[in-house]
Amino acid sequence: MKLKATALVLAALAMAGCTEDVATAPSAASGEKVVLKVSHFWPATAMAQKKVLEPWCQTIEQQSQGQMVCQFYPAMQLGGTPQQLFDQVMDGVADIVFSLPGNNAGRFPSMEVMELPFLTRDAESSSRVAWQIYEEFGQKDFANLKPLAFNVHDRGQFHNNVRPITKIEDLKGLKLRAPTRLTNKMLEAYGATPVSLPLPSLTDSLSKGVVDGYVLPWEVVPTLKLHEMTKYHSEINEPDPVLYSTLFTIAMNKQRYNSLPDNLKKIIDDNSGADFSASIGKAWDDELAPARAHAVDNGNAINTIDSAEVKRFEEAAKKVESDWISEMNAKGYDGQAMVNRAKELVAAAAK
Structure with a gap:
């Protein structure tokens, strides 16, 4: 009898444990x-x-x-x-x-x-x-x-403490914090040295000269008080497409x-x-305009990269796109179809 009772208890416990495993999320009546x-x-x-x-x-x-x-x-x-x-x-x-x-x-x-x-x-x-x-x-x-x-x-832009960026050559040798894998590759194509840092570490790294600058949208800049420690901001603006x-x-x-x-x-x-x-x-x-105003009010230098020079930036970045397409194809995706469709949708949505 004791053995039978023990077996019943163990079976009940096993069923309870099984139920917990199956119920991966709480239900809501x-x-x-x-x-x-x-x-x-x-x-x-x-x-x-x-x-x-x-x-x-x-x-x-x-x-x-x-x-x-x-x-x-x-x-x-x-x-x-x-x-x-x-x-x-x-x-x-x-x-x-x-x-x-x-x-x-x-x-x-x-x-x-x-x-x-x-x-x-x-x-x-x-x-x-x-x-x-x-x-x-x-x-x-x-x-x-x-x-x-x-x-x-919002639009990603260049920000740094060494010089205004008006052409690709101005990026050569700059150590810039970049947020994504593809942005790293883009900066390499421009002759800069990409530095991968968690965003919360950027303020300290900039103040200590670990990095010369960063690429970020304006919205983030005042959040981290970066406008207080950045000299130059270089923008690519409409009607040109977004840098990144x-x-x-x-x-x-x-x-x-x-x-x-x-x-x-x-x-x-x-x-x-x-x-x-x-x-x-x-x-x-x-958030773009009010965030940008912090840099203006701080007296920072802000310049716009002209459209003719933007074309040079676009041309230099084409390798990032072609390499990405090859990577996607190797993973079983149709990389070219994805790029074509994204460009088609962006063009239609922006009209």
């Missing part, structure tokens, strides 16, 4: 309050939280009549590094993350097309394109996630999404996709 853990690497005061994530969360809370709410974990408060955010959301540590696919080089290759030099225009229209590229080419790469939006930032872009995504744990009742899934779906992506890009575009 209709009417039950759902708290979504939202994680990112920016400070809580950053634009990404204040003007993107918080308004989005307010919308889904209102539309769900308070049934679905967000709990924010800025500045990696759930632990780990920015490079681990996608693992954290897939493992259920977070329900939603806002991060850069480029932080995991080679993991999401299809969307890297949006980071090619001189591909994008304004952030709003190009972010809408990014969502369409995902729908046409990127769903396999993100099969284990539920993407909610893709976006690019970095791609971001807001992604949700797929099991968490699937566990939601249909009415809450619909709210998530109604507030995801191309329109949400474009609105994030617009938030970045809107």
Whole structure:
């Protein structure tokens, strides 16, 4: 009898353990309050939280009549590094993350097309394109996630402490911090020395002369008080295409999404996709002028690289594109088709 009872207890425990393994995400019955853990690497005061994530969360809370709410974990408060955010959301540590696919080089290759030099225009229209590229080419790469939006930032520009940049030759020998793999390759093509640094380390590295400068959109500059320690800013402006872009995504744990009742899934779906992506890009575009004003007010030198010289920059960067196409082809993607389609969509969206 004792043996039989022990066997029954062990069987029950085994079944309980099996149930835990299968239930990879908590379910939400209709009417039950759902708290979504939202994680990112920016400070809580950053634009990404204040003007993107918080308004989005307010919308889904209102539309769900308070049934679905967000709990924010800025500045990696759930632990780990920015490079681990996608693992954290897939493992259920977070329900939603806002991060850069480029932080995991080679993991999401299809969307890297949006980071090619001189591909994008304004952030709003190009972010809408990014969502369409995902729908046409990127769903396999993100099969284990539920993407909610893709976006690019406002125009990436040159910033340094050595000299104004008016032509390619001015970049020769400069040590510049670059944010992405493709931006590193672009800087190498111009004769600069790319330096890979985590963004929070840039301020200290610039003050100590570890780097001469950096390539960044204006929006980031005052956030890190970089305008206070930078002498020269060199811009490529409209109607010329953008020097470079970095791609971001807001992604949700797929099991968490699937566990939601249909009415809450619909709210998530109604507030995801191309329109949400474009609105994030617009938030970045809107920050360009006020962020740039900090450098103007500080008396920094700002120059525009003329269109004739921009053509030389574009020509020198073509190798970055051709090499990327070859890399994608080797991975089983049609790299040329992806580039062609991205350029076609960008041109149409910018009209």
